[in-house]
Amino acid sequence: MIVALAGGVGGARLANGLAAVLPPEQLLIAVNTGDDFEHMSLTICPDIDTVTYTLAGLNDRARGWGVKDETWSFMDSVKKLGGPDWFALGDRDLAKHVLRTERLQQGESLSAITLDIARACGVAHPIVPMSDDAVRSIVITDEGEMAFQNYFVRRRCEPVFRGIRFEGADIARPSPALIAALADPQLEAVIICPSNPVLSIGPILAIPAIAKALCDCAAPCVAVSPFIGEEAVKGPAAKIMRELGIEPGAAALVSPYAGIVDGILCDLDDPAAGMTIDGVKMVATDTFMRDDAGQQRLARESIDFAVSLQRTV
Amino acid sequence: MIVALAGGVGGARLANGLAAVLPPEQLLIAVNTGDDFEHMSLTICPDIDTVTYTLAGLNDRARGWGVKDETWSFMDSVKKLGGPDWFALGDRDLAKHVLRTERLQQGESLSAITLDIARACGVAHPIVPMSDDAVRSIVITDEGEMAFQNYFVRRRCEPVFRGIRFEGADIARPSPALIAALADPQLEAVIICPSNPVLSIGPILAIPAIAKALCDCAAPCVAVSPFIGEEAVKGPAAKIMRELGIEPGAAALVSPYAGIVDGILCDLDDPAAGMTIDGVKMVATDTFMRDDAGQQRLARESIDFAVSLQRTV
Numbered sequence: 001m002i003v004a005l006a007g008g009v010g011g012a013r014l015a016n017g018l019a020a021v022l023p024p025e026q027l028l029i030a031v032n033t034g035d036d037f038e039h040m041s042l043t044i045c046p047d048i049d050t051v052t053y054t055l056a057g058l059n060d061r062a063r064g065w066g067v068k069d070e071t072w073s074f075m076d077s078v079k080k081l082g083g084p085d086w087f088a089l090g091d092r093d094l095a096k097h098v099l100r101t102e103r104l105q106q107g108e109s110l111s112a113i114t115l116d117i118a119r120a121c122g123v124a125h126p127i128v129p130m131s132d133d134a135v136r137s138i139v140i141t142d143e144g145e146m147a148f149q150n151y152f153v154r155r156r157c158e159p160v161f162r163g164i165r166f167e168g169a170d171i172a173r174p175s176p177a178l179i180a181a182l183a184d185p186q187l188e189a190v191i192i193c194p195s196n197p198v199l200s201i202g203p204i205l206a207i208p209a210i211a212k213a214l215c216d217c218a219a220p221c222v223a224v225s226p227f228i229g230e231e232a233v234k235g236p237a238a239k240i241m242r243e244l245g246i247e248p249g250a251a252a253l254v255s256p257y258a259g260i261v262d263g264i265l266c267d268l269d270d271p272a273a274g275m276t277i278d279g280v281k282m283v284a285t286d287t288f289m290r291d292d293a294g295q296q297r298l299a300r301e302s303i304d305f306a307v308s309l310q311r312t313v
Numbered sequence: 314m315i316v317a318l319a320g321g322v323g324g325a326r327l328a329n330g331l332a333a334v335l336p337p338e339q340l341l342i343a344v345n346t347g348d349d350f351e352h353m354s355l356t357i358c359p360d361i362d363t364v365t366y367t368l369a370g371l372n373d374r375a376r377g378w379g380v381k382d383e384t385w386s387f388m389d390s391v392k393k394l395g396g397p398d399w400f401a402l403g404d405r406d407l408a409k410h411v412l413r414t415e416r417l418q419q420g421e422s423l424s425a426i427t428l429d430i431a432r433a434c435g436v437a438h439p440i441v442p443m444s445d446d447a448v449r450s451i452v453i454t455d456e457g458e459m460a461f462q463n464y465f466v467r468r469r470c471e472p473v474f475r476g477i478r479f480e481g482a483d484i485a486r487p488s489p490a491l492i493a494a495l496a497d498p499q500l501e502a503v504i505i506c507p508s509n510p511v512l513s514i515g516p517i518l519a520i521p522a523i524a525k526a527l528c529d530c531a532a533p534c535v536a537v538s539p540f541i542g543e544e545a546v547k548g549p550a551a552k553i554m555r556e557l558g559i560e561p562g563a564a565a566l567v568s569p570y571a572g573i574v575d576g577i578l579c580d581l582d583d584p585a586a587g588m589t590i591d592g593v594k595m596v597a598t599d600t601f602m603r604d605d606a607g608q609q610r611l612a613r614e615s616i617d618f619a620v621s622l623q624r625t626v
Binding site for chain 2: 041042074102
């Protein structure tokens, strides 16, 4: 049994690799919901959708986000009606948001809705939100605080990043499935996918019961670095690190994942490759996932690395 | 100044004719909202949208409802996700529903939202909902009660019609613009468009303050019959009349519009043509609107007929 913690595109890719090499009953994918937001009366869960679309093979690989064979009539009409057009909602994608919002309003849990949507998309592996309670990431920038998607999409991460807080995380109840899996004696490893440690994994660790369960977990935990050299494969992780005065690279993961990870799988060119920092063993491999085969190779290497480790923390 | 009361497609056609022959400041179109419903977390206002699309020239004439150049990716995805597919929501159409729902949830009035949407679509003439408060038509059938769209769309009007009630109508506040127009000394005539008298005009008249204002109104009122011979041009009006034991035709309008109409413009073949029934004068013309010219001709004839009448009620 493996637990994977995932955020956006990079996390979805490794989760997809793990799903390809593990049967459904041996994998639980817990996903960040700090990026979730309410937009035009709809509850949007970008990371859950990215993971779901990727595992379903429905993701648009060329665009890098959203669903393939997408059409844009809705957005075209929203623009003509003077509505907000800064967050692109495809016609096909919209079905998820509308059905999810309806069920949330009827009092159903995000966990139940997420599982149903994933199953309807043909995904056999369980995908769960980190919590059924709303957690909303608020980015602190040189221009003041802004809701996550305002920073990330509307402002394209241009404001200088000063910090982040996770509204609701302190009182959010953790995903019951995640907590159960972390306490399961069958658990072999926890894999933190190559997602942004601050924006994507940060919200998950900000839920006290999840952080405690990860610290108390008997199984070894490995993080896969999202950095290739000094850049992130995708997204603003390197920019954010520099704005915080931290050198981008696998070593930058040690502090945010302190007490949780036993090892970090870093890129071949990472300056920390081969080192052990604060008890965390850094092992280098080709962390760039070019295709399905690359996802599966990295998935296998992550598992193999984790089970080779003694739990040190 | 002319006030038009309108429901669905037939009503929208005459309203469009009136808008073509009258400047915006001389026409107010008040629209039925009894068909409105909440579907998949969205508030849908079919009659307001039909009138708005028709006046904007955006209606799909071939299909008879919805917006032209429509695409259906959203519905395709809803079906794949196991969502409800009995009410077709086009991708372009959806923009209205989503933006409207958001603004309603923020506490804005349906009147303000409707005007804004109409303006964004290029409609200069004011379109107002009969009320900003929710009124929901419930159809009483041989199979029991059903929400209007369940009867109308989901069940295609197949259950036998026994009656209708308008939930919320008794406490609904009337459209302020409509009440002001009906009391305006400049008002020349009220035109009840050729909409279903029971399903489309019934909800408007069920709001006590509107019924009273129409009765007290100094200007003459003319209804245009939706019946051609013994059938309705569109929709279930004739079927409903028969199920109620009433002969379809202009004479069937006298009772539901009692105390309100002074005259009825009926089709050339209508058995009541040329008669006066309970003080209501029946004048025959070609009531079938084949095209824009037909809409404008019938609009002019309705106005001319109304202003020729003395207020008798």
